[in-house]
Amino acid sequence: MTVIQKDKVSMNRRDFFKVTTSAAGGLMVAMHLPGCASVPEGSTEDSLRPNAWLEVTPDSRVILTLDRVEMGQGTYTGMCTLLAEELDVMPESIEVVFAPVDDAYKHPEYGFQMTGGSSSIRVTGPLVRQAGAVGRLMLVTAAAQVWEVSQTQITTNEGRCELASQSLSLTYGELAELAARQKVPENVPLKPADQFKYIGKHNKRLDAKAKSFGTADFGIDTQLPGMVYAVISRPPVVGGKVSTFDASAALDAPGVINVIEVPRGVAIIAEQYWQARQAQEKLKVTYAAGEAGTPSDADVFALYAKALEEGGSVVREEGDVARVISEASRTIKAEYRVPFLAHAPMEPMNCTAWVRDGRCDVYTSTQVPDIARAVARRESGLSDDQIHIHSTFIGGGFGRRLTQEFVAEAVSIAVHLDQPVKLIWSREEDTQHGVFRPSALHRLTAAVDDDNQILAWKHEIACPRILDYYAKDAAGAIVPGWAPNFMVKMGAKLAVMTTPDHSPTEGAAEVPYAIPNIEVSHAQADGGIPVTFWRSVGHSHTAFAVESFVDELARQLDEDEVSMRLRLLSEHPRAAAVLKATADRIGWDRPPSQGVFRGVAVHESFQTYAAQIVELSVDNDQIKVHKVVCAVNCGQVVNPDMVEAQVESAIIFGLSAALFGKISFQDGQVQQSNFHDYRVLRMNETPEIDVIIIPSNEPSTGIGEPGVPPVAPAIANAVYKATGQRLRELPLVLG
Numbered sequence: 001m002t003v004i005q006k007d008k009v010s011m012n013r014r015d016f017f018k019v020t021t022s023a024a025g026g027l028m029v030a031m032h033l034p035g036c037a038s039v040p041e042g043s044t045e046d047s048l049r050p051n052a053w054l055e056v057t058p059d060s061r062v063i064l065t066l067d068r069v070e071m072g073q074g075t076y077t078g079m080c081t082l083l084a085e086e087l088d089v090m091p092e093s094i095e096v097v098f099a100p101v102d103d104a105y106k107h108p109e110y111g112f113q114m115t116g117g118s119s120s121i122r123v124t125g126p127l128v129r130q131a132g133a134v135g136r137l138m139l140v141t142a143a144a145q146v147w148e149v150s151q152t153q154i155t156t157n158e159g160r161c162e163l164a165s166q167s168l169s170l171t172y173g174e175l176a177e178l179a180a181r182q183k184v185p186e187n188v189p190l191k192p193a194d195q196f197k198y199i200g201k202h203n204k205r206l207d208a209k210a211k212s213f214g215t216a217d218f219g220i221d222t223q224l225p226g227m228v229y230a231v232i233s234r235p236p237v238v239g240g241k242v243s244t245f246d247a248s249a250a251l252d253a254p255g256v257i258n259v260i261e262v263p264r265g266v267a268i269i270a271e272q273y274w275q276a277r278q279a280q281e282k283l284k285v286t287y288a289a290g291e292a293g294t295p296s297d298a299d300v301f302a303l304y305a306k307a308l309e310e311g312g313s314v315v316r317e318e319g320d321v322a323r324v325i326s327e328a329s330r331t332i333k334a335e336y337r338v339p340f341l342a343h344a345p346m347e348p349m350n351c352t353a354w355v356r357d358g359r360c361d362v363y364t365s366t367q368v369p370d371i372a373r374a375v376a377r378r379e380s381g382l383s384d385d386q387i388h389i390h391s392t393f394i395g396g397g398f399g400r401r402l403t404q405e406f407v408a409e410a411v412s413i414a415v416h417l418d419q420p421v422k423l424i425w426s427r428e429e430d431t432q433h434g435v436f437r438p439s440a441l442h443r444l445t446a447a448v449d450d451d452n453q454i455l456a457w458k459h460e461i462a463c464p465r466i467l468d469y470y471a472k473d474a475a476g477a478i479v480p481g482w483a484p485n486f487m488v489k490m491g492a493k494l495a496v497m498t499t500p501d502h503s504p505t506e507g508a509a510e511v512p513y514a515i516p517n518i519e520v521s522h523a524q525a526d527g528g529i530p531v532t533f534w535r536s537v538g539h540s541h542t543a544f545a546v547e548s549f550v551d552e553l554a555r556q557l558d559e560d561e562v563s564m565r566l567r568l569l570s571e572h573p574r575a576a577a578v579l580k581a582t583a584d585r586i587g588w589d590r591p592p593s594q595g596v597f598r599g600v601a602v603h604e605s606f607q608t609y610a611a612q613i614v615e616l617s618v619d620n621d622q623i624k625v626h627k628v629v630c631a632v633n634c635g636q637v638v639n640p641d642m643v644e645a646q647v648e649s650a651i652i653f654g655l656s657a658a659l660f661g662k663i664s665f666q667d668g669q670v671q672q673s674n675f676h677d678y679r680v681l682r683m684n685e686t687p688e689i690d691v692i693i694i695p696s697n698e699p700s701t702g703i704g705e706p707g708v709p710p711v712a713p714a715i716a717n718a719v720y721k722a723t724g725q726r727l728r729e730l731p732l733v734l735g
Contacts, residue, residue, distance in 0.1 A: 054083065057176060058176050058177060061173070062089055062095065062159070062172070063097060064128070069098065071115065071396060072395075072397075073704045074205065074642040077203065077205050077639060077642060079128050080092075080094045080206055081198045081199060081639055083128050083129070085129065085191060086132030086135075086136060091203060093158075094206075096206075099391070101388075101389045106370070112368060113368060114367060116397075116399065117702065118703060122607070125700055130188060136156060139161055139172055139179045142182060143163070143175055149163060159172050193697065200636070200637055200638070200640065202639070202641050205642065216393045217392050218347055218365055219351065219392045220395070224363075224420040227421065229272060229422050230267050230413050231267070231268055231280050231426075232262065233267075234429070234433045236432070237287065237290065238295070238530070238670075240288060240290045242286075242287060245259075245283065245286070250280070253282055255270040257269045257270055262412045263409075266285055267413045292668070295529060295665055296665050296667060299527060304440070304441035304462035305441060306525070312522045313521060313523075315521060317518070317519050319516050321457070321518065324456040328455060328456065330447070333444065333445045334444050335441070336441075336444075336545040336729065337441055338439055338440050339663060339730060340529060340665070341436060341534055341657055342431050342436060342672070343400035343534060345394075345396025347394065347395025347396055349424075349434070351406050351422070352420055352421065353411045355414040359386050359388070360386060362410070364389070366391060366401050367397050367401040368404065370389075372407045373387050373389050375408040376411045380411050402532060404473050428673045432672070436532070436663050437531065438541075440462065441461070441463070442541070443459075444458065444460075444545060448553075452557040454515050454568075456519075458518075459520045459521070459545070461504055461522050461542070463504050464524070465503070466503045467499060469532060505520055506605070507542035507603060508542040510604065512572040513569065514571055529665065536650075539709040540708055544713050547601035550564075550565065550568075551713070551720070552726065555720070575604060578609045578631040578632060578694060579611040581631040582602075582613050582692065583613065585690060586613045596617050597618075597721040597722040598721065599717030599721065601709075602710060603709040606701060606703075607701035608632060608703060609633045610631070610633075610647075610709070611630065612710040613629050613714060614629075614711075614718050618722045623719060625655060627689075628651050631691075634706070635699050635700045652689075653708055654708040654710075655681050658731060658732055660679035662731050712730055712732070716728075716732055
């Protein structure tokens with residue numbers, strides 16, 4: 001049982017909780033933030049932006065509206081855990097509903113309703129805790145009125161208010177209506193850490209049962225009365241266009257309802273999915289190249305090299321790098337390349353759309369419901385209030401479902417029908433016609449003096465900006481819903497021109513090492529291949545370049561790579577702590593087994609510090625990773641099991657990319673198609689993974705992505721020890 005504590009959370013009158021009576025007569029609590037204008041669905045108050053909703057009904061149901069979608073990363077369990085802690089109910093007793101599209105749920109840092117950036121617990125978590133604490137206090141206040149006692153005499157336990165001195169108790173449901181009439185408290189106590197029942201404990205995953213027994217609804221599970229299926233034949237060349245098509249044979253195929261041209265290709269609609277796929281083989285289409293032409297990998301990297309020669313925009317400048325390098329007695333240079341990458345989530349892209357009677361319903365797995373609504377508005381011509389996005393569980397996101405072209409395609413088909421249509425992408429289509437992690441070219445130069453001290457660090461990066469591709473759809477969610485399409489297009493252009501895109505240099509611009517002269521720059525270069533966010537975004541390639549180059553410097557200076565990093569991290573104790581913890585766990589001071597070699601990397605991303613040391617062997621030019629030790633400092637941990645799971649999955653994700661991952665282009669066409677040539681790590685290839693969580697009382701930071709960046713450089717650094725070959729290009733291939 002818990003009692004009200006003295007520790008207070010300061011709230012002024014613009015930051016207060018408002019309480020309303022729900023339609024069912026229960027208690028509804030919303031966290032309101034200043035400067036935000038939106039009224040959430042179901043609220044009768046003049047509210048601002050609530051970042052989390054809590055409803056307690058007269059039948060004691062506790063309902064949490066989850067505003068950050070569940071795609072395997074654990075927001076469902078994490079938010080329930082935080083709410084349960086403060087409200088004093090069991091996490092598994094909480095009902096979760098996915099948030100509708102509403103300005104109330106826009107991410108305060110990004111400006112639209114987005115799940116990504118490893119930010120859900122960090123941004124929404126504190127508000128969920130506060131909402132639970134306010135709800136609990138108001139229920140206690142109601143119970144005190146019923147029993148005519150002081151609030152301090154009342155405790156709460158698993159959804160009940162109890163008066164132990166008189167052996168009395170009331171359920172939250174019995175108190176809900178009275179609680180909703182209470183004066184709103186302006187200062188709300190939060191539980192201190194020493195009273196936590198759920199936060200920081202090893203709790204079970206709350207969505208595991210539904211997913212294990214098939215009752216969790218993913219986008220691809222959508223079934224509607226009279227639903228038909230669609231597939232799309234798209235140009236094989238990136239950005240290509242349809243020239244002509246002959247649908248006569250396809251229309252004669254069994255079950256085919258219609259064949260229509262849509263903005264990105266030709267759609268075949270049939271009664272069943274496989275009928276549409278079979279008819280697709282009979283469709284005759286000719287295509288023309290788009291604005292990007294027919295780029296190949298060599299063309300793209302030649303463009304990058306030219307951009308570096310012409311120079312880029314400096315994003316970090318300390319000291320006089322040019323002078324120090326020109327006067328240095330010794331300089332060390334290296335160049336690193338990373339390829340385009342696909343996301344390859346297990347659930348392929350899909351969307352079910354139904355346009356009828358001035359209404360559009362969209363059922364899909366999306367990380368950005370309001371951007372899904374914006375593209376549906378663009379394709380249907382309907383207004384925001386006529387479009388309804390039904391969010392579902394997501395079978396893997398990794399940033400792929402931040403881009404909404406699959407929603408646009410489904411709606412562009414649905415406007416031609418009077419029944420719901422489900423569009424499904426095949427694995428091959430997502431690999432060859434999707435959006436990709438940008439490729440990049442990195443050039444690094446260091447100046448060293450006669451005492452082997454690093455005097456200067458210069459890092460030049462050439463790659464495209466993700467924002468240039470993302471702004472078109474994102475602007476539709478930010479520009480008011482009443483705005484015509486030309487204003488949306490203007491908004492997208494304005495966003496591209498005025499909004500900084502940190503993705504090309506993140507992780508490089510913040511290089512933490514104590515070097516007196518540092519310069520980091522980005523040269524914009526775009527080969528016309530569509531790009532988007534990928535798990536850990538820019539960190540996924542900047543860490544490879546930075547940590548590989550640091551290792552090269554350690555070799556050149558004949559210094560232990562862990563010791564040198566620790567020396568250069570003197571001003572970053574959290575980074576040094578995770579590195580030291582990893583080295584201690586693996587026994588860095590002791591040699592590994594015969595034929596086994598170690599590599600190290602440390603990197604900060606999404607405000608979390610992660611260090612990794614790998615152990616591997618090389619046999620006939622084949623890299624075999626045996627063990628990965630990873631220490632993370634992600635602030636206060638809500639669920640240790642989930643942190644470990646996220647780090648493990650990030651390491652496996654990173655290993656797949658480091659050892660196998662590459663999307664290559666030849667004459668404008670993607671050369672890979674499925675898991676046989678775009679490989680992911682298999683179970684028998686997965687190493688032992690040891691995760692160390694550094695205890696911390698600091699606020700929670702991101703954990704879904706920080707395990708990815710250190711993987712590739714740690715492997716490359718170990719491979720150098722094993723073979724003497726310095727691999728500066730991903731994927732890591734010997735020979």
